[in-house]
Amino acid sequence: MNDFHxxxxxxxxxxxxxPVTRTIxxxxxxxxxxxxxxxxxxxxxxxxxxxxxxxxGEMLVSxxxxxxxxxxxxxxxxxxxxxGSLFLFITACNLSGQLPxxxxxxxxxxxxxxxxxxxxxxxxxxxxxxxxxxxxxRHYFSPNPILFPLHLISEFSRTLALAVRLFGNIMSGHLxxxxxxxxxxxxxxxxxxxxxLLISLLQAYIFTLLSTVYVGAALRGAES
Amino acid sequence: xxAETSQTILVAVSIFTCGLTTALGAVGAAAAESxxxxxxxxxxxxxxxxxxxxxxxxxVSLAMVESTAIFCLVIGLILLFANPLMSTGG
Numbered sequence: 001m002n003d004f005h006x007x008x009x010x011x012x013x014x015x016x017x018x019p020v021t022r023t024i025x026x027x028x029x030x031x032x033x034x035x036x037x038x039x040x041x042x043x044x045x046x047x048x049x050x051x052x053x054x055x056x057g058e059m060l061v062s063x064x065x066x067x068x069x070x071x072x073x074x075x076x077x078x079x080x081x082x083x084g085s086l087f088l089f090i091t092a093c094n095l096s097g098q099l100p101x102x103x104x105x106x107x108x109x110x111x112x113x114x115x116x117x118x119x120x121x122x123x124x125x126x127x128x129x130x131x132x133x134x135x136x137x138r139h140y141f142s143p144n145p146i147l148f149p150l151h152l153i154s155e156f157s158r159t160l161a162l163a164v165r166l167f168g169n170i171m172s173g174h175l176x177x178x179x180x181x182x183x184x185x186x187x188x189x190x191x192x193x194x195x196x197l198l199i200s201l202l203q204a205y206i207f208t209l210l211s212t213v214y215v216g217a218a219l220r221g222a223e224s
Numbered sequence: 225x226x227a228e229t230s231q232t233i234l235v236a237v238s239i240f241t242c243g244l245t246t247a248l249g250a251v252g253a254a255a256a257e258s259x260x261x262x263x264x265x266x267x268x269x270x271x272x273x274x275x276x277x278x279x280x281x282x283x284v285s286l287a288m289v290e291s292t293a294i295f296c297l298v299i300g301l302i303l304l305f306a307n308p309l310m311s312t313g314g
Contacts, residue, residue: 007306161291168294169287171301199287206287 006171009108027105030092060084067208072216079215082122086115087208090166094200097174098193104200107171109163116163119211120155127218136218162210169203231310238307242300249296256289 009021041057048054064084069075090106097104105111127136140151173196180189264282268275 165291
């Protein structure tokens with residue numbers, strides 16, 4: 001039963017005291033592919049702005065910017081970059097599970113926790129820089145100081161929910177395919193893998209949407 | 225009771241509870257998703273022009289509701305594979 005590696009992560013090799021696990025390797029690979037893709041689009045935009053690849057890049061960027069401006073109400077360039085990076089990274093991680101022999105990095109609780117902690121830290125940073133320290137702190141005591149513990153619990157529980165939602169969906173989809181291959185045969189899990197593609201994109205979209213909503217809520221207090 | 229017997233009981237209870245957790249979690253999520261689906265169909269039948277935005281929100285709400293069932297599945301898998309009390313688990 002230990003072939004599944006649901007909560008642990010197999011160590012592939014060690015560099016000194018640092019164990020390099022399967023998740024680290026896959027994450028680095030996904031980052032390298034994404035960086036190469038971005039560099040390729042950047043080069044194409046400078047040399048051949050009318051090619052298909054340049055159009056694809058422009059569609060990606062404008063689509064992600066539209067997603068942010070739909071939620072926050074206006075265009076914010078750095079928030080578009082933040083949410084867009086989250087979306088592209090999570091999508092690439094989820095879809096990497098479709099390649100044979102690769103387990104998606106987001107099927108590991110550590111990766112999704114790291115992504116959720118980034119969002120968790122981005123909220124106070126954005127709030128303090130847009131409203132000032134006391135202005136941000138006041139939001140915890142509004143409308144009534146009695147609600148302070150509830151505000152605090154909601155900050156932590158939504159971070160936990162972000163991490164476990166992404167992890168659970170991707171891990172379960174991958175686990176079901178693995179179980180079906182072990183039990184039934186080669187072509188039986190194909191429909192479930194197609195469902196997995198949909199779930200992968202959907203969960204990346206939802207993670208991006210929710211993190212944009214959280215960061216946008218920390219911003220919006222300044223304007224109201 | 226000796227250690228082996230208590231381990232056996234623990235394993236049996238963990239497996240049973242894993243199934244129960246996943247099943248009960250799935251019931252709630254299935255009922256909620258069916259209501260979301262029927263409400264979305266209703267809205268689409270009334271306003272066919274808004275189908276695109278309704279579908280987008282439909283998928284988002286479906287995935288949010290689905291995550292409660294996924295939480296139950298994760299708890300079930302923790303019971304099976306990463307149970308801190310089981311000496312043979314994990």
